[in-house]
Structure formats: structure tokens, C-alpha cells
Amino acid sequence: SQQGEEDPQALSIQEGENATMNCSYKTSINNLQWYRQNSGRGLVHLILIRSNEREKHSGRLRVTLDTSKKSSSLLITASRAADTASYFCAMYAEAGGTSYGKLTFGQGTILTVHP
Amino acid sequence: KAGVTQTPRYLIKTRGQQVTLSCSPISGHRSVSWYQQTPGQGLQFLFEYFSETQRNKGNFPGRFSGRQFSNSRSEMNVSTLELGDSALYLCASSLVGGLNEKLFFGSGTQLSVL
Numbered sequence: 001s002q003q004g005e006e007d008p009q010a011l012s013i014q015e016g017e018n019a020t021m022n023c024s025y026k027t028s029i030n031n032l033q034w035y036r037q038n039s040g041r042g043l044v045h046l047i048l049i050r051s052n053e054r055e056k057h058s059g060r061l062r063v064t065l066d067t068s069k070k071s072s073s074l075l076i077t078a079s080r081a082a083d084t085a086s087y088f089c090a091m092y093a094e095a096g097g098t099s100y101g102k103l104t105f106g107q108g109t110i111l112t113v114h115p
Numbered sequence: 116k117a118g119v120t121q122t123p124r125y126l127i128k129t130r131g132q133q134v135t136l137s138c139s140p141i142s143g144h145r146s147v148s149w150y151q152q153t154p155g156q157g158l159q160f161l162f163e164y165f166s167e168t169q170r171n172k173g174n175f176p177g178r179f180s181g182r183q184f185s186n187s188r189s190e191m192n193v194s195t196l197e198l199g200d201s202a203l204y205l206c207a208s209s210l211v212g213g214l215n216e217k218l219f220f221g222s223g224t225q226l227s228v229l
Contacts, residue, residue, distance in 0.1 A: 030215065042119070042205055042220035088158060092214050102171070103148075103214040105158035 004089050004106030012112045019076040021109040023089030024069075030101065032065055033090045034074050037108075043088065046074070079113045086110050116142060119208050121221035129229050133194040136224045140187050140208030146170075147189040148214060149181060152203040152223075161204075163213050164189055170213060193226075201228045 004025045013019055023032070031050045035043040047063045049056045049072065055064050062075040076083055086108045094101035120139040128134050140147050148163040148171070163171040164183035181191045187208075193200055203225050207218035 033217070035218075035220075040203060040223070040225070042222045043207075043218070045217045045219070048217055090158075094215075101214065102173070103160050105160075107157045 004091050004104055006087075006089060006106035006109050008109060009107070010110045010112070012114065013079055014114050015079060015081055017079055017113075019079050019083070019111055019113070021074045021087050021111070022071060023073070023091075023106050024071045025089075025091050025104075026070065027093060028067075029091045029093045031092050032063075032072050033092070034061075034063060034072075035088045035090060037086045037088065039085075046087075076111075079111075081113050081115045084111060084113050119206060119219050119221035121204075121206055121224050123224060124222065125225045125227075127227045127229065128196050130196055130198060132196050133192065134196060134226060136191045136193075136204055136206075136226075138189045138191070138206035138208075138221060140189070140206075141219055143210065144208035144219070145187055145211055146209045146213040147183055147187060148207050148209075148218065149189070149191050150205040150207070151175075152205060153201070158205075160214075161191070165211070165213060196228045198228050200226065202226060 006023050033048045034046040037043045049063050049065045060077045065072045088108045089106040092103050122137045146165045149161040152158045160173040167183045178194045183189045203223045205223045207220045209216050
């Protein structure tokens with residue numbers, strides 16, 4: 001079963017508005033990444049935040065991570081029509097004493113930005 | 116630098132057949148991982164290869180297998196296809212850290228099983 005849950009499932013906003021997407025997970029993670037997917041194409045990496053980090057910025061994107069609440073949020077400021085896409089969080093967790101772990105994805109948030 | 120290349124882009128098969136999908140990673144990347152994306156189950160990790168060895172595996176039946184060649188190119192094989200195998204199959208590459216670092220995805224292979 002998926003470790004990550006995202007909300008909202010869909011978000012519709014006007015250009016210029018901010019968009020916030022949330023991701024929650026169940027077990028401890030090593031890092032969390034956010035990806036964007038345009039209409040059934042490949043995923044594009046947005047930001048990676050490690051478990052010892054609380055906030056990261058990249059251009060109009062801001063990601064926060066709260067390990068005590070097991071949640072993360074992605075904020076897109078001043079949205080543009082080109083931001084219309086599906087957004088996924090992906091959680092990486094190491095498996096016990098091994099070096100390599102598992103990657104699980106949230107169900108995604110479909111963002112529509114109207115011109 | 117060329118991105119991750121997946122071939123073919125679209126594929127139509129019938130139940131019971133087998134299929135092989137190909138993935139060429141970004142030059143210099145040694146880790147290749149595979150994912151299945153369906154409307155019902157979302158994105159699910161299949162397996163990861165590094166230096167021609169499977170380093171990680173998701174929860175898929177043995178009908179799903181893969182391999183990696185010495186040039187890091189990877190293939191994924193699905194035998195005895197079922198209707199439920201219809202999905203977008205994505206591969207991703209990374210330098211060495213595999214799933215623990217930024218992944219670069221290909222555009223995917225859309226498989227339809229009739």
C-alpha cells in the first residue's frame with residue numbers, strides 16, 4: 001500500500017494565486033522529493049528535502065517538512081498556466097540495516113491554473 | 116546531454132504475450148529504476164539496477180523482471196501479460212545514489228494489454 005497521501009486531490013486556481021499541496025506519510029523517512037508530471041509524460045524533479053531539513057526554496061517553490069507530524073507541503077507562489085500538471089511527493093526510507101531502501105509515491109494532486 | 120530515453124513510446128499486446136521495454140539512462144548515470152503508473156494504483160516502484168545488479172525490488176510478481184547491461188542501459192520484461200498490466204511504465208536514472216537522490220525520468224512506455 002502507498003505510504004503517502006496527498007491533499008487536495010485536485011486544486012483549481014487563477015493565475016497569480018498561490019497553490020499549496022500537502023503530503024503525509026506513515027513511517028520515518030530519509031528524504032522526501034516532489035515531482036511534477038504533465039499529462040501522462042515523465043516526472044520532472046522539483047525539490048529534494050532531507051529529514052534533517054525543515055524548509056527549502058527553489059525559485060517560486062517552497063517545500064516544508066515536519067517530521068514530527070510526518071507531513072510535507074509544496075507551495076507554488078504566483079502560479080502560471082504553465083504550472084498546470086500533477087504533483088507527486090515521493091518518500092525514501094532506508095530498509096533496516098541495509099544501505100538501500102524503498103521509494104513510495106503519494107497519489108498526486110492535480111493542479112489546474114486558469115489564465 | 117541527452118535525457119533518459121525509453122522505447123517504444125506505445126505498445127499494444129494481447130493477454131498471455133510477453134513484452135520487453137528498453138531504457139537508456141543519461142550518460143554517466145549508473146542507477147536505473149522502473150515504475151508502473153496506473154489510474155487505480157498510482158505510481159509504484161518495480162525495481163532498481165546498479166552496475167548490472169538488482170539492488171532493490173518492489174512488490175510485484177515474478178512475471179516482472181529486468182536487467183541492466185554494462186553500458187547501464189536497462190530492459191524490463193513482463194511475461195504472460197494480464198489485462199491489469201496495462202499502464203504507463205517509467206524508468207528513471209540517477210548517478211549512483213539510486214532512489215536516495217534526484218531521479219531523471221524518461222517519457223515512459225504506454226502499454227495496452229487487450
